[in-house]
Amino acid sequence: MTEETREVRGRIPKELKIAFEIACARLEVTQTAALEDAIKDWLKKQESASAEK
Structure with missing residues (x-):
């Protein structure tokens, strides 16, 4: 079974x-x-930050 996907868009600096x-x-x-991993x-970072508050 193929996982359903969605497109993500955004703008970042050209150099990045x-x-x-x-x-x-x-x-x-x-x-x-790479984007999925990022x-x-x-x-995970946001969840950790929320747990610390």
Whole structure:
């Protein structure tokens, strides 16, 4: 069974986008996979911050 997906959009500085593209290519990781990991990490960080309050 295929997981349902949704598109996420946003704007970031040009230099950050270029660095992201280069890092993904160098690591042979898709940008989608890297973004998914980054969002998961960010959510964990927010949960930890909320638990500390």
